[in-house]
Amino acid sequence: MKSDLTLNTLHLGVLTAELCRPDGKEHAAYILFGLSRIGKDPFDGEPRLRLMVKEVLPVEETEIKSSDHQHISWSTKRFVELLARANRDGLQLGIAHSHPHGPDHFSSQDDRNEAELARLAQNRNGEDAMLPSLLFADGELAAARVWKSPNEVINIDRVRTAGSRWRTIFFGAAQDAESPALARQELALGAGFNRMMRHMRIGVVGAGGTGSPLLQQFARMGAGQIAIFDPDHVEHSNLNRLYGATWDDAERKIRKVDVARREIERMGLGTRVETYDAWIGSPECRDALKSMDVIFGCTDDHDGRLLLNRLAYYYLIPVVDVGLALRVTTRFGISCLEADGRVTVLEPGSSCLVCRRVVDAGVAAEEALRRSNPEEYERRKSEAYVRGEGSPSPAVIPFTTSVATMAVEELIQRLNQFRGEDGAIANRVRKFNLVEDFRPGAKKEPCRICGSERIHGLGDVQPFLGRAG
The missing domain is CATH 3.40.50.720 (NAD(P)-binding Rossmann-like Domain)
Structure with missing residues (x-):
């Protein structure tokens, strides 16, 4: 299954401002997502999962246990509370965090932490619950993925913005159209x-x-x-x-x-x-x-x-x-x-x-x-x-x-x-x-x-x- 993400320019601006602060520390946010399940893509015939950012909720300073330029740790109490809201409203709860100075890919520690959050989401909201995750590095949205279960991850291949400016952020090779x-x-x-x-x-x-x-x-x-x-x-x-x-x-x-x-x-x-x-x-x-x-x-x-x-x-x-x-x-x-x-x-x-x-x-x-x-x-x-x-x-x-x-x-x-x-x-x-x-x-x-x-x-x-x- 392929996956892509859409967010409006306002939400992208909020995420960038919250996660890429001048203090050089890692920061995090919760995101509520809507889902679009496409059974058969019209151009490749494959199933596709589209996510839409609905709301951004920054992790507050009082929730953070420790943070520096290489790690962040915070209480998951609010995560569990937001899972209840997501389940009630027919949404998915995800996270976003930053690597202020790289790398521009998810780390092995990210993998372990997010797998546990995905397990927690499914234990609370059922096997259809997913955990979308966004990564910002060096001030930019650098990577994104969706945990369908604690053992299955789908990489998001591109992100599209809506609003006064329509951008497409490609993850991986996106060749120029030379003709x-x-x-x-x-x-x-x-x-x-x-x-x-x-x-x-x-x-x-x-x-x-x-x-x-x-x-x-x-x-x-x-x-x-x-x-x-x-x-x-x-x-x-x-x-x-x-x-x-x-x-x-x-x-x-x-x-x-x-x-x-x-x-x-x-x-x-x-x-x-x-x-x-x-x-x-x-x-x-x-x-x-x-x-x-x-x-x-x-x-x-x-x-x-x-x-x-x-x-x-x-x-x-x-x-x-x-x-x-x-x-x-x-x-x-x-x-x-x-x-x-x-x-x-x-x-x-x-x-x-x-x-x-x-x-x-x-x-x-x-x-x-x-x-x-x-x-x-x-x-x-x-x-x-x-x-x-x-x-x-x-x-x-x-x-x-x-x-x-x-x-x-x-x-x-x-x-x-x-x-x-x-x-x-x-x-x-x-x-x-x-x-x-x-x-x-x-x-x-x-x-x-x-x-x-x-x-x-x-x-x-x-x-x-x-x-x-």
Whole structure:
């Protein structure tokens, strides 16, 4: 089994400050983790365990028995108390400690001490209890692992940060993506950016107007793994904005995900593609969604947006939601096109789509009913209890491509900071007809999704994401 870890930049900052103090002594902290159990990784088919940092609790000076630059010893009384809390809240309790001047790997003494703590955790919380452990050395996060039992350890191969800066810390060899196709990109953004793109797992929900240009750009930027989710097939009305789609695809009702895969594989740039022709709420999509490092939401489905909205906070997987609204209006007797593009980043610390008034819970419920009980939906529609499908929305390829590029720009900013350290934008709306960008706010009182730290990084719960039905 492979394992990786996600934490937000705030928690990484707290851990670094607490464990890497200028006194040169070893320090320690407790960490509460959420778990994401992935039965089958979409790209290698193996099980994967993901951990999410929920809370950092430094070991207090009064708990420390002795400490110097080579060792630390502290009372485990609080560890036992926190085990009870972890068990009650469906979490795992772990530890972190420092080697101020190295080594940058766990010592034999660390092995003995942590094996005993893992034994204590399982004696108290049962055989499913684990002991995650992080090591900081020379001021940096240097190693991480998970004790599945006192005799079984899984090394964590990489750590991902969420927040205004998305970093990936690799433990072990992570080769640079050397390719002539990426040489010009390296000149602009650096070899480190290419390496992150090669190892990143990018999910794209919706392979239509905005998803199609996103996929084209990600593959040409050297993305190593892409998962595409879309249950629809190509229609003739898609051909004005769906990259790579042909008249023959529409005639044969080829799936949008198959067109996307075909076009990416034709590039020959080494991107691995997995496709899912199902609605993202379907159980067969869960492992894949939970395996992503970032997800781009390119769907007009309100219920799908609500699902991704929750996923971002439960699993600390940033979701970049992309929207485009085109309206034809009349001013002074002249027909005018108004075009608004929006890119919203969902993650702890940012307001969600509900608080930004992007999604409509009533429409989402109607969409869910249409999927689960089409006959009842049609009955209610005939009696005017639910809204009909309405007229098709206008769509023009320059605008769908432009708003997709806005989303790619935000990815580059979070990985590269090309706008500067404070250049991340959580919510941007472009008024194309005004040639201006705006940053609309959100409700003053956050909802129980984005405003409740209780669910941030909680991971697996029943039902999935706490959604009924």
